[in-house]
Amino acid sequence: MILEVAILHIKPEEISKFEAVFPKVEPIFRSVKGYISHELQRCIETKGRYHFLIRWETVESHTVNFRQSPRFQEFRGLVGGFFAQPPVAEHFERVTESHI
Numbered sequence: 001m002i003l004e005v006a007i008l009h010i011k012p013e014e015i016s017k018f019e020a021v022f023p024k025v026e027p028i029f030r031s032v033k034g035y036i037s038h039e040l041q042r043c044i045e046t047k048g049r050y051h052f053l054i055r056w057e058t059v060e061s062h063t064v065n066f067r068q069s070p071r072f073q074e075f076r077g078l079v080g081g082f083f084a085q086p087p088v089a090e091h092f093e094r095v096t097e098s099h100i
Contacts, residue, residue: 006052006089010082018082028071034061
């Protein structure tokens with residue numbers, strides 16, 4: 001499993017709208033081969049900053065199956081207008097088996 005961590009910065013005046021629209025991305029992601037799950041976390045200290053955590057079977061599940069599909073454009077069409085700056089995304093793999 002791969003964890004994609006995307007850091008999203010949302011325009012302050014658009015936060016409520018963004019959070020209302022965001023649940024609509026779930027069916028988009030569920031339809032992508034290799035998608036496992038996702039969650040969105042809001043930063044307490046920095047207004048408008050979110051971590052979008054997506055679990056994929058492989059990096060290619062994200063970079064090919066999602067990013068190179070029409071589903072990516074659907075996702076960006078729903079939430080892209082809320083971004084104050086382009087998201088930054090990186091992929092991580094588990095090092096330890098313990099769950100803290």
